[in-house]
Amino acid sequence: MPKVLIGDTLSPAAVEIFHARGIETVTKTGLNTEQLIAEIPEYDGLVVRSACKPNADVMAAATNLKVIGRAGIGVDNIDIKAATAKGVVVMNTPFGNAITTAEHAIAMMFAAARQIPAANAETQEGKWPKSGYMGIEVSYKTLGLIGCGNIGSRVAERAIGLKMKVVAYDPFLTDERAVELGVEKVELEELLKRADVITLHVPLTDQTRNVLSRENLAKTKKGLIIVNCARGGLVDEEAVAEMLESGHLAGAAFDVFAVEPAKENVLFGKKNFIATPHLGAATNEAQENVALQVAEQMSDYLLSGAVTNALNMPSITAEEAPRIKPFAGLAEKLGSFAGQISDFGYDEVVIEYEGEVADLNRKPLTAALLAGLLRASRGDVNMVSAPAILADSGVKLTETKTEASPVYDSLIRVKVKTKATKNATEGGWRTLAGTVIAGQPRIVEIKGMALEGDFSPVTLYVNNLDKPGFIGALGQMLGEAKVNIATFHLGRTEAGGEAIALIGIDSVPADALMDKLEKLPQVRYAKVLTF
Incomplete structure (x- = not known):
């Protein structure tokens, strides 16, 4: 038993x-x-x-x-x-938990706008402080959503019902989905300038950590209210404390903190700061x-x-497991690779199945790939939630199958159409393909360039020009930084053309080393990937 x-x-x-x-x-x-x-x-x-x-x-x-x-x-x-x-x-x-957390965020917004906790405390002390509390109406104000996914979209629905104008910053929110929700999609800079209330609904990842930094908070309107019922670490707590003291912020309501349980915090005791102990x-x-x-x-x-609903393996039945499991692992890693190099979001995803894998149950394979893709930016995404999250974001998904594969018995290819933003010089398609060899996932194509490499736990991915001296300079940099090379795989379009280096390394390189690498004249793009 x-x-x-x-x-x-x-x-x-x-x-x-x-x-x-x-x-x-x-x-x-x-x-x-x-x-x-x-x-x-x-x-x-x-x-x-x-x-x-x-x-x-x-x-x-x-x-x-x-x-x-x-x-x-x-x-x-x-x-x-x-x-x-x-x-x-x-x-x-x-x-x-989605509806419950959305409702808590709305409740926290009202509590801060009307200073309810402080007014309640003084009233029950017998002070009757009627003249001491002048509230803020939320109707016809602008609510800024940072994150408009599963929970954020529900907050948007409720805010619109309160006659609020909703603007949303989410790199993965498409124009079509924004129209469907009735929100205006904006960049973060514009949200910071326009919002009367900001509420956060994103996971804590490298891309979202400290998204409301001191620098970003300084760009906001005087009288702003901040609500965080998502994750601690998204907001600079010290900067919020100072801005509450100065009066730049009219209020802040946090359900989550950078350190939990929060037995003490720089925000505690500040004027019109409201805290709940992770009750979302x-x-x-x-x-x-x-x-x-x-x-x-x-x-x-x-x-x-x-x-x-597994976070670390695909959802498959016991009968399907022996055949599907190795390809699901490959799909998840291809998705993770694509997600990690799609820095500015994407509008479209194409998944191609070739050869024997095309005859398998592809639903768990697609779900595994999408989970890997979305997890790079959205944190805790699993195979069940990934297709729904992608659909909610409005990203177009196309899946094709071909019975024969020219080179391998089976091949999975993913194409991601990335966005170009004012901070990015290029968008366009990112293409990766892989297969299973002796039961192990292998990557066999990047940006149309053939190579055969493994998915090392820590991988340095470099897109460079095929010029003499690059490999030597790269090896010297890694050696001087005491970063050991485990595997090294290369691909190129033609002599002197575009090239790819996929290097398995034993430790994550320091930011200073990556800055130095990106300044090499041959380097077009460099990123540390983890699998």
């Missing part, structure tokens, strides 16, 4: 699902890392919310663990890389929905091998 450890509070109805399926459960909440390490070896599954933190040390001790289920969306508390290396499937419940998903309805969903998903996996 499989055995599941419930590491955070879970509804009795969800626990009953495990029992009805013949799965034993033990509930032990509040375990620290040492206690979790001691407990985990005897369990096949682990259920968590946000408090229980299965890190790399826990994974190392998890000798029998097969699946971790997150009752919710965010998986910041789970070391997915360590889980993947251990062969542990990580699942989440991607849609159960904390409603009875949302908690029940995600708990029931995660119990069903984990039971299916432990009993039949079916994988649903």
Whole structure:
């Protein structure tokens, strides 16, 4: 009988699902890392919310663990890389909290606009401070959305119902989807200038970290209200504190913080600052929905091998697994590659299947590729949510199949039509292709150039001109920086033309080294990729 450890509070109805399926459960909440390490070896599954933190040390001790289920969306508390290396499937419940979080953001906006918490406190102290609180109407004001995906679009719907003008910054929001939602798509600079209220709805990634920096906050209107119910680390908290003191900001309402639990913070005690302890998903309805969903998903996996809403492996049935699994891994890596080099978003995605792979069930392969593609910019995207997220963004998806492949038994090719922006000199198509050789994914084409390379965990990708001296200069730079080269693969159009270098390295190079590399006269583009 499989055995599941419930590491955070879970509804009795969800626990009953495990029992009805013949799965034993033990509930032990509040375990620290040492206690979790001691407990985990005897369990096949682990259920968590946000408090229980299965890190790399826990994974190392998890000798029998097969699946971790997150009752919710965010998986910041789970070391997915360590889980993947251990062969542990990580699942989440991607849609159960969207409405609840959107409603919380709207509630926080109203609370800041009318200074409700402070007015409530003084009223209950018997002060009756009627003249001390002059609120702000939100109707006919401009709401700036940073992120207009699953949750942001729901905030937009509610804000429009309040007669607000909504502008949205989201590189992956198409013009068509913006029209459908009734929002105006703008660049970040314009949003900063126009918004009366800014609310954030993006994951914390390298591209979104500190998106409301001190510099960006200085570009905003006096009297702005900021709402953050997404992730800590998106906003410069010290700058917000100073601007609340100076009066540049009329209010700020945060449900999330850079360090959690936030027992102390520079924002605490500031005028018209409102804080809640990460309650965005904390409603009875949302908690029940995600708990029931995660119990069903984990039971299916432990009993039949079916994988649903997985973050680190494709969703496939037990019958399909032997044939599909290696190609799903290839598709996810091709998508991740394409996503990481599409710096300014994209309008269209084309996936081509050639040869034997064209006859397989392509739905999980496409979902795996889209998950890899979107995860580069949107964080916690899984195979179930990826197609819906892409559809919601309005990005056009085309899938084709060809029975024969000229060179390989099977080939998967992805083409991404990237956007050109005022900060980018070029858009156009990015093309990658790969195959499976001896059970392992291999990349065999980049930008139409043939090469054969592996997906190293850390890969330096360089698009350069095929000129003498480049490889020597690159090798010398990496050597001087003590960055060891594991693999080196090259491709080119013709002698002296455009070329590609794909270098597997043992460590992530410093920013200073990348700056130096990009200044080489032969280099057109350079990026560190992780797989």
